[in-house]
Amino acid sequence: MSTSARPASGGWHYKEAPLIDVDTGAETWIARGANFVTAVSIAPAGTTLARADNPDEYMIITDKVGATVVAGGETIEVAPDSLTIVPPGASSVTLAGDGEIVRVFSSRASDLAVRASNAGAYRDHPADVAPLNPWPEPVGGYRLRTYALADHVREGTNMRVFRSTNLMLNVMTPRETPRDTAKLTPHSHTDFEQGSLAIGGVYVHHLRYPWTSDMATWREDEHVEMASPSVLVIPPTVVHTSRNIGDQPGRLIDVFAPPRLDFSLREGVVANADEYPMPKER
CATH class of the missing domain: 2.60.120.10 (Jelly Rolls)
Known part of the structure; x- marks a missing residue:
């Protein structure tokens, strides 16, 4: 006999209290799925969001402000309206202006996953979701990769x-x-x-x-x-x-x-x- 589907969960960030960094004033909202974690931050110019030793890759989406991203011995300037893939290990992103930045992690970023507003829905890995098995390493190995989103608009x-x-x-x-x-x-x-x-x-x-x-x-x-x-x-x-x-x-x-x-x-x-x-x- 089939079982009923789980209810949807999520984060209503616009009406939830953020996590506040007392040093920078950055406001961050975190939500999660079984295999991923999303973090939306609103922060002043110059704010640095750092990861001391992230276990795998994560992605950054910039909106109206650019950023400086450091990881794997590289430093790159990321334009507004871009997507950046960050390699495993230590990394940081520093905002070039006041604004919003989005980071998306896998659930292996366990320190973030436990702080998600809907973490209670994921005390155990749901049986209906396949495990997080990584795909092959990128061509040329792990490194910073950034893409201007405007360059990837396709007709239709x-x-x-x-x-x-x-x-x-x-x-x-x-x-x-x-x-x-x-x-x-x-x-x-x-x-x-x-x-x-x-x-x-x-x-x-x-x-x-x-x-x-x-x-x-x-x-x-x-x-x-x-x-x-x-x-x-x-x-x-x-x-x-x-x-x-x-x-x-x-x-x-x-x-x-x-x-x-x-x-x-x-x-x-x-x-x-x-x-x-x-x-x-x-």
Whole structure:
């Protein structure tokens, strides 16, 4: 007999109290899935967000401010509206101006995972989520890699997909008007979660939980409205689609861990596929 899907969880950062760094005044909101952790920080210029010994790669998304990133013996200047992959080990990111910065880690960053606002939903690894098995190391080894997001806009799609050994992010192009409700894309995933991280605008996440043979486990459809910043973590098998509403442009980042094989098998979908090989056995 099939079991009922877990309820979605997440972080309503825009109405939650942040974690505050007493030295810099940086405000950070953390949420997690089974295999990933998201951290959204608002900080003044010159703030340094450091990792003493991160166990694996993580990603940084800059918005309206640039940053200086140091890792692996390298120092690079990251422009606004960029995605940067940071190698394992010690690293830091220093904001060039006042603003917001997003970092996405795997759940191996356990010190962050335990501080997530929804950590209680993940006291144990959910049985419905496949384990976090890393993909092969990048071509040329681990190092800082940065990508200007504007260089990866493709005609006919709002997807901008990047992968590392442990994560995949889809940093969608902004939706300047509300999404057409006649062109939604409801779908579900078999054995991995989707984190929908809103960094601009207001979103409604529509969720439909699958029926089981036991009617007592059935759940009503949910239509979860979330402003920015926020993240909703959608469990496997739950049918979902999201739409932005209101006057502000919608800006959404989808988070997956490990990388999605289905996206990776589609020619041209993953922007940095040449740098990050797929597993030989798949």
